[in-house]
Amino acid sequence: MSSATSPRILQRPDADWPGYRLLVREPLRLDCGVDFGPFTIAYQTYGRLNAERTNAILICHALTGDQYVADPHPITSHPGWWSTMVGPGLVLDTDRYFLICANVLGGCMGTTGPKDLDPATGQPWALSFPLITVRDMVRAQKRLVDHLGIESLFCVIGGSMGGMQVLEWAASYPENVFAAVPVASAARHSAQNIAFHEVGRQAIMADPDWCDGQYLEAGRRPARGLAVARMAAHITYLSEAALHRKFGRNLQDRNTVTWGFDADFQVESYLRHQGSTFVDRFDANSYLYITRAMDYFDLAAEHGGSVAAAFTGTGSRFCIISFTSDWLFPTSESRELVHALNAVAANVSFVEIATDKGHDAFLLHEPELFETLSGFLNGCAEHRGLHRG
Amino acid sequence: MSRSDALDFGLAAPQTVLPARDRLRRDLRIIADMIEPSARVLDIGCGDGALLAYLASEKGVDARGVELSQSGVNACVTQGLSVIQGDADSDLDAYPTDAFDVVVLSQTLQATRQPRRVLETLMRIGQRAIVSFPNFGFWRVRVALALRGRMPVTPLLDHHWYDSPNIHLCTIRDFVALCDEIGLRIEKSVTLDRYGRPFSLDPRGSLANFLAEQGVFVLTHGAA
Numbered sequence: 001m002s003s004a005t006s007p008r009i010l011q012r013p014d015a016d017w018p019g020y021r022l023l024v025r026e027p028l029r030l031d032c033g034v035d036f037g038p039f040t041i042a043y044q045t046y047g048r049l050n051a052e053r054t055n056a057i058l059i060c061h062a063l064t065g066d067q068y069v070a071d072p073h074p075i076t077s078h079p080g081w082w083s084t085m086v087g088p089g090l091v092l093d094t095d096r097y098f099l100i101c102a103n104v105l106g107g108c109m110g111t112t113g114p115k116d117l118d119p120a121t122g123q124p125w126a127l128s129f130p131l132i133t134v135r136d137m138v139r140a141q142k143r144l145v146d147h148l149g150i151e152s153l154f155c156v157i158g159g160s161m162g163g164m165q166v167l168e169w170a171a172s173y174p175e176n177v178f179a180a181v182p183v184a185s186a187a188r189h190s191a192q193n194i195a196f197h198e199v200g201r202q203a204i205m206a207d208p209d210w211c212d213g214q215y216l217e218a219g220r221r222p223a224r225g226l227a228v229a230r231m232a233a234h235i236t237y238l239s240e241a242a243l244h245r246k247f248g249r250n251l252q253d254r255n256t257v258t259w260g261f262d263a264d265f266q267v268e269s270y271l272r273h274q275g276s277t278f279v280d281r282f283d284a285n286s287y288l289y290i291t292r293a294m295d296y297f298d299l300a301a302e303h304g305g306s307v308a309a310a311f312t313g314t315g316s317r318f319c320i321i322s323f324t325s326d327w328l329f330p331t332s333e334s335r336e337l338v339h340a341l342n343a344v345a346a347n348v349s350f351v352e353i354a355t356d357k358g359h360d361a362f363l364l365h366e367p368e369l370f371e372t373l374s375g376f377l378n379g380c381a382e383h384r385g386l387h388r389g
Numbered sequence: 390m391s392r393s394d395a396l397d398f399g400l401a402a403p404q405t406v407l408p409a410r411d412r413l414r415r416d417l418r419i420i421a422d423m424i425e426p427s428a429r430v431l432d433i434g435c436g437d438g439a440l441l442a443y444l445a446s447e448k449g450v451d452a453r454g455v456e457l458s459q460s461g462v463n464a465c466v467t468q469g470l471s472v473i474q475g476d477a478d479s480d481l482d483a484y485p486t487d488a489f490d491v492v493v494l495s496q497t498l499q500a501t502r503q504p505r506r507v508l509e510t511l512m513r514i515g516q517r518a519i520v521s522f523p524n525f526g527f528w529r530v531r532v533a534l535a536l537r538g539r540m541p542v543t544p545l546l547d548h549h550w551y552d553s554p555n556i557h558l559c560t561i562r563d564f565v566a567l568c569d570e571i572g573l574r575i576e577k578s579v580t581l582d583r584y585g586r587p588f589s590l591d592p593r594g595s596l597a598n599f600l601a602e603q604g605v606f607v608l609t610h611g612a613a
Contacts, residue, residue, distance in 0.1 A: 308483075319466065320473075338473050339483035347453070349466045350473035354459060372466050379469020 042110025043102035047094035060158030060165035108283035159362035186333035200229030227275030239325035239358035307340035415585030434497030438465035526560030
C-alpha cells in the first residue's frame with residue numbers, strides 16, 4: 001500500500017470545486033439536541049426546473065458518494081457515480097427533469113463536516129462535530145429544496161444510505177414527495193451492517209496518524225486506517241459470485257505465490273487499490289460520522305416501533321428495488337418495507353432484480369434497473385401531468 | 390401449407406386495432422366488466438398486468454397488483470403499474486382489513502399452497518373478491534383421466550403433472566362447497582366453455598360442473 005502511506009494533505013481545496021454552495025444561516029435542531037449552524041450545503045443541479053416547479057428530482061447519495069452525480073469527480077476525475085443514469089435521454093432525463101444532488105451533512109465534499117473549521121475555535125471540528133443522523137441530513141436537504149423554491153419534489157431517489165434518506169423524506173415530508181425510490185436499502189441498519197461499520201471505524205481509530213481525530217492540526221492523515229476501513233467495506237458491496245467471476249484465485253503479475261504477504265492474489269491487489277485511492281478523496285472523520293448516522297437509522301424506532309406508522313396516510317408513490325445477490329441490504333429487508341407500506345395501503349411497486357453484482361449493482365449498468373426505473377418514473381410523470389420537455 | 394397453417398395465417402392477417410376491452414383475454418374481460426369505475430382493486434397473480442392496465446386506463450381504477458414471476462413484475466412496473474413481487478400465500482397478510490373494494494384472483498387459486506387461507510385473506514382485505522379458476526370437473530379433464538388414464542393437459546392446464554404449478558386443483562362444486570364452509574356468499578357466478586364463452590348454469594348443478602372449463606365467481610361476506 002505504498003500510496004496509502006504517503007498521504008496528501010489537502011488544505012481546504014473544496015472552495016475551488018465546481019458546483020453551488022448554499023449558506024444556511026438559521027441553525028438546524030439536530031437529533032442529538034444540538035442547534036447546528038450556520039452551515040454550508042454543496043450541491044449540483046442538472047436540467048431545468050419547469051415553470052410549475054413540478055419536475056424536480058432529488059438524488060440522495062450513499063455513504064462514500066457525493067453530489068457529483070454526473071460530473072467528473074474534482075479529485076479523481078472519474079465520471080460521476082450515476083453518469084449512466086443521469087443525462088439527456090437517460091433514465092433520469094435532464095431534458096425532462098430538474099435533478100438536484102447535495103453532499104450530505106457531515107460529508108467532506110463541500111457541505112459542512114468534521115474537517116471544516118469550527119467558527120468558535122478556528123480549528124477543524126474533528127470529533128467536536130455533533131453526531132448527525134440520516135434525518136438530520138434530510139432536514140438539511142429540506143432547507144436546500146425550500147431555498148430552490150420547490151414545494152413538492154417529483155421524486156426522491158437513492159441507493160443504500162441514499163435509500164435511507166429517501167425513506168426519511170417520505171416519512172418526514174410526505175406532502176413534499178410525489179414519488180419515492182429507495183434502491184438496495186432498508187428501514188433500519190442491521191446488526192451485521194453495524195458490525196462491519198464498527199470494524200471500519202476501529203481501523204481508522206487504531207491508526208496512530210488519526211491522533212484522536214485531530215490529524216488535520218497535526219498535519220497527518222490516518223490513510224492506512226481509512227484504507228483498511230474501505231477494504232473491509234468494499235467486500236460487503238460485492239457478492240461472492242462477483243468476486244469469483246472477477247478474480248477467482250488468480251495471481252497478480254506472477255506465476256506462483258511468493259511465500260510472503262505481498263498481494264499475491266488479484267483480489268488482494270484490487271482491494272489495496274480500492275483502499276489507497278479512497279483515502280485521496282475521503283475524510284476519515286467524515287467516514288466515522290456518516291457510518292454512525294447509518295447505524296443509528298431505524299425508521300421504526302423513530303415512529304413508536306412500527307415502520308408502517310412512519311407512512312400512515314402517505315400519498316407518495318413508492319418503488320422499492322432490491323438485488324438478488326445483495327447481502328448487505330438483502331431483499332428480505334426491502335420486502336419488510338413493502339409489507340409496512342402495504343399495511344397503510346400505500347401505492348407501492350417492488351422489484352427484485354436478478355444479478356450477481358451484489359450491493360454495488362445499484363451503481364452499475366444494470367439494464368433491468370434502468371427499465372424498471374424509467375417505467376415507474378414515466379407512470380408517475382403521467383399521474384403528475386408532466387409532459388416531455 | 391397444411392390446413393392449420395392456412396388457418397393460423399388467416400387469423401393473424403387482420404390489421405385492425407381492436408378496442409382495449411377486446412384485447413383482453415376472455416375471462417379477464419368478464420372480470421373487468423364486474424368492476425365498478427374508480428374502485429380500489431388488487432389483482433393477485435396479475436401476470437403482465439393486462440387487466441390492471443385496462444382497468445386503470447379505461448375505468449379510472451386505483452389498480453394495484455401482486456405477481457410472483459420476476460418477468461411479470463418487471464413488465465408491469467415498466468408500464469407504470471403499481472405491482473409488487475410476491476405471492477398470495479405469504480404477501481397478503483400485511484394489507485389492512487377492507488383495503489380494497491375488489492380483490493381479483495384470476496387463474497391463481499389452484500397454484501397457492503393454502504387456497505382456503507388465501508380465500509379467507511381475500512375476503513378480509515377486500516369488500517368483494519372475484520375468483521376464476523380452471524374446473525377440474527370439466528368433461529375433457531374427466532375423459533383424459535377416465536379413458537386415457539393420464540393426468541389431463543388442456544389449454545388451461547397446460548403443464549405436465551411433474552412441472553405443474555397447479556398443486557390444488559378443484560372442481561366447481563368443490564369450490565362452491567368451500568365457499569359454503571367458510572361462509573362466503575356467491576354474489577354472482579359465470580361459467581365459461583372451452584372457447585371462453587360464458588353460459589349461465591347453476592354453479593351448484595352437475596351440468597355446469599361438467600360443461601364449464603372455468604368458473605368466475607364474485608364473492609362477498611356473509612352466508613347465502
